Amino acid sequence: MKLFRSCSNPGVLLAAIAFAMAGSARTLAAEPDGQAQSAALVAKMSLTEKVAQLQSGAPADPRLGIAAYDWWSEGLHGIARNGYATVFPQAIGLAASWDTALLQQVGTAVSTEARAKFNAIGAGKDHPRYAGLSIWSPNINIFRDPRWGRGQETYGEDPYLTGRLAVGFIQGIQGDDPAHPRAIATPKHFVVHSGPEPGRHGFDVDVSPHDLEATYLPAFRAAITEGKAGSVMCAYNALHGTPVCADDALLTTLLRHDWGFQGYVVSDCDAIDDMTRFHYFKSDNAQSSAAAVRAGTDLDCGTAYADLIDAVHKGYVDEPVLDTSLTRLFAARYRLGEWGGATDAYARIGMDQVDSPAHQQLALQAAIESMVLLKNDHDVLPLHKGMRLAVIGPNADTVETLEANYHGTASAPITPLQGLRERFGAQYISYAQGAPIAQGVPVPIPETALRNDASSLAGLRGEYFDRTDFNGSPAATRTDRVIDFDWDSVPPIHGLTANKYAVRWTGQLVPPGPGDYTLAIHVDRCFDCAGHDPVRLYVDGRKVIDDSGDDTHLQASLHFADTHPRAIRLELVHSGQDQGIRLQWLAPSQAQWAAADAAAKQADAIVAFVGLSPDVEGEELKVEVPGFNGGDRTDIGLPSTQQALLEHLAGGGKPLIVVLMSGSAVALNWAHDHADAILAAWYPGQSGGEAIARVLAGDDDPGGRLPVTFYHSVRDLPPFVSYAMQGRTYRYFAGTPLYAFGYGMSYTHFAYADPALSSTQIKAGDPLQISATVRNDGKRDGDEVVQVYLDAPGQPLAPCHALVGFQRVHLAAGESRRVRFELSPRLLSSVDAQGQRAVEAGHYRLFVGGGQPGYGVGVNADFTVTGHQALPR
Structure with a gap:
């Protein structure tokens, strides 16, 4: 009966019957939504086969002609964890x-690169983890607090900005053919999830109906209703006592x-x-x-879904629920x-599309567009040709701060040091590392401290062997700078297997x-895999580190x-998968x-690359040093080791340009007062060094704007564990920020004039049009981000600006x-204390300009709304 109920017309019914008779998943041409084929296939499965296919590592089923498929693939800012790919700036x-x-x-x-890697294995073949077309991105949680280590994965603190960027990315991922998407996007983590990382597996969020509707849901709503995302990931946390992944009100009533x-x-x-x-929601995994x-x-x-067999047998769930x-x-x-199939339009996408020249250029463009100029006293930037530059700082020459x-x-990958050498000439660049990222956090030994015995070149002599021992001659030899x-x-290297x-x-x-000194070896260990790579380090012939892969002997004093x-x-x-x-x-x-x-x-000038790194901010990290805890931050200031370095460098009296590389807002209070210029470069991806050099040189205008508020201190913030929005983000923060959401400078300047509304009085429920003229009043070409903010005076719970x-x-x-x-x-609506959204009567003001009201030049326009119009969730 399940099969027949799923068929809505005779043609589909006949197709389903033909499929059932053929007995193979491959014998039926795809219908537009895949429902008929899917229902017919599920009708032939045993309970054991069904439960196996409900887990992300879905196995092959030869009886039914089903290939193995692991649903887990990542594509936050490029296809992840599956070899070479274009690495775009972090989200x-x-x-x-x-x-x-x-x-x-970018999407x-x-x-496209996901399809290329999928096609390299072949349609109908087994696809392992990270090689599929179900991409678990974007992360559209609201970056409500700069202490959250995973905030770097998001689009910032504003629900509207997040929603618009999410829609664009999702449409890019999925393409313009809903019946045959290029891949499927999975916005996450639904919903109300943004740290802390320690305890994330069992915490319960008790958020108000107003904050839920006004802040935490809008981006997901846009991703579904406008972006048409094909999948959604439910979050670890509970909401009002119910784990989100078991919340029928969210997953069925609201979402569907x-x-x-x-x-x-x-x-x-x-999460199940x-x-x-951790939630103690049920006593065993069968019930959960x-x-x-x-x-x-x-x-x-x-x-955990393996226990669904037991759950069905014990009556916790009916088998038709699994069928759905x-x-x-x-x-x-x-x-x-x-x-x-013969009609697969994507079958011709080959591996030549992976990190193609066009994608490389797009990565560079994205990095350039992401740069935010925060300060530029006395027009110290752009830097002039022929200037001698001291490139100093722990983020000047590291791959990890490019890739995030x-x-x-x-x-x-092009590090900032390499990019500046290429742009300004190596003869004009001196370099020193200067400091670690944070107290107790090792950083790569710089080229200045490594020498090749034979040639006295910076770096070490690398011998590469095509086997797992060092007998005989190496397959290749080269000097590795770091x-x-x-x-x-x-x-x-080319010619070896992965x-x-x-390597010696x-x-x-x-x-x-x-x-x-502390010498350390960092190996990015694979998880959920067998075996790890052994490493050994000798100094003056004495073995000081000998690790077999258990991570217990990776440092020596x-x-x-x-x-x-x-x-x-x-x-x-x-020998493993590290x-x-x-x-x-x-x-x-x-x-x-002394080296600095x-x-x-x-x-003639100092360019200091400071900030954070993925070693200290990120997902559930095992790091507990001053200022950091488990991937989150306890202090939003620049780590003390780097702060001391900046103050030391300033004593020389030379112009100081600070380049901040981080995944979150850093309270650069001292630099705000004392540095000559500050550029926020984030984690800028594979071409980050070139992009930074181009912007510092003035080849490109720094047109990025802040997607988060930069606060002065954690004292400006409510407790991290609280999800109440009062006092958070530009929308509800009553203090004065260090740098405001939406802020960013340019090498030119812009003016606004002639605001015009389609009407100065509208009925609740009607749309409104606004326009204004923006003019580049400077002598250089440049990018401006024109921003529109709504002020709703008289609405008690309305944000300061929206x-x-x-x-x-x-x-x-x-x-x-x-x-x-x-x-x-x-966009003209507000949300009341019960979480009901409506357009309310009253007097409103719109600001059109280069930032928030009070933080950017712009023009105002007032209008009035009459009546009341409730809006759907």
Whole structure:
């Protein structure tokens, strides 16, 4: 009966019967929505087969002609964890572009590369983890507090900006054919999820109805109703006592009934098991799984759904409920064309599309558009040709601060040091590391402290072997400037395989000064895999680190009495699935400062690369050092090691340009007062170094704008664990920020004039149009982000200001343009204490300008709304 009820017309019915008779998932051409094929296939499954297919690592089923398919693939800012891919700026950097068209282009590139990797395996073949077309991105949680380590994965703190960028990215991922998407996007984590990381598996959010509707839901609503996302990921946390992945009111009533969602819901990884182990929602996974699938969680990332067999037998859930979820899942696989066919328009996408020249150019464009100029006293920027520059700081020459987290492997990453050398000439650049990221956090040993024995070149001699030992001659030899490599699923050099090799580096370690040093080896360990890569480090012939893959012996403390070079040898045997290696250290601060002084002495200006790194902010990290806890921050200021470095450098009296590389807002209070210029570069992706150099040189205008508020201190913020919005983000913060949401400078300047409304009085429920003229009044071409904010005086719970429109425009010097915005009733609405959204009568003001009212030039326009119009959820 299930089969016949799913067929709505005779043609579909006949197709389903034909499929059932054929007995193979591959024998039926795809229908537009895949429902008929899916229902027919599910009708033939045993309970055991059904339960296996409800887990993210869905196995092959030869009896039914089903290939194995792992649903877990990542594409936050490029296809992740599956070898070479174009690595775009981290999501927070993409958000700083305020460019919806750019986000759609990036999404298109991501899904194109996903298709290329999918096609390389072949339709109808088994696809392992990270090689599929179900992409678990974007992360559209609201970055409500800068302490959250995963905020870097989001589009910032504003629900409207987040929603618009999400729609663009989702449309890029999925393409313009709903019946056959290029890939399926999965906005996450639904809903009200933004830290803290410690305890994330079991915390309960008690958020007000107003904050839920006004802040936490709008971006997801846009992703579903406008972006037409094919999937949604439910979050770890509970909401008002019910784990989200078991919340029928969210997953069925709101998502499917109110918003019309037609896709499938996947759990965050192990979230179903969390319901038992940490939420204590049910006493075992059979009951937790039953509750989740009944509520509408179709797919379990994990293995907890294996207990659904027991759940059915014990009557916790009826088998037809499983059939509903399976029908949604297989419908998605049919729409994706997993089993191929002569009409597959995507079948011709080949590996030449991965990190293609066009995608490389797009990554550079995205990085350039993400740059936000925060300060530029006395027009110290752009830098002039022929200037001698001291490049100093822990983020000046590291790959990890380009790639961030959830990343692919960049084939040719360009660090800031490399980008500046290329743009200004190596002869004009001096370099010193200067400091670690934070107290107790090792950083890669810089080129200045490594020497190749044979040639005295900076770096170490690397010998690469095509086997897992060091016998015989190496397959290749080269000098590696630094040991800071991301080799996730790729060979270290051409000609080697990605899964079996060994590397030996030899040369000299040259301490910059006497003192106590910590040498460390960082290996990005694969998780959920068997075996890890052993590493060994020798100094002056003595083995100081010997680790077999258990991560217990990866640091050594040494004292160097002088700067005499020490013989060094590092060995890596890649026999598992680990993802690269870094040779790191903690050096004495006085020695680091002396090297920085020597670099600065040769220069006309200092460019200091400071900030954070994915080693200290990120998802559930095992780091507890001053200012950081488990991936989150306890202090939003610049870490003390770097703050001391900046103050030391300023004592030399030379112009100081600070480049902030981070995934979140950093309270640069001292730099705000004392540095000559500040540029926020985020984690800028594979071409970040080139983009930074181009902007510092004035080749491109810094047109990015802040997607988050920069506060002065954690004292400005409510408790991190509170999800109440009062006092948070530009919408509800009553204080004075260090740098405001929407803020950003340019090398030119803009003026606004002639605001015009379609009407100065409208009825509640009617749309409103506003336009204004923006003019580039400077002598340089530049980008402006025109922003529209609504003030709703008289609405007691309304935000201070609410972003309701934006456009990024490029204007030549002296050029003017008329910009127009259509404001829907939803954009003109407010939310009451009960969470009801409506357009209310009253007097309103719109501001059109280059930032928020009070933080950017612009013009006002007033209008009146009459009547009352309730709006749907």
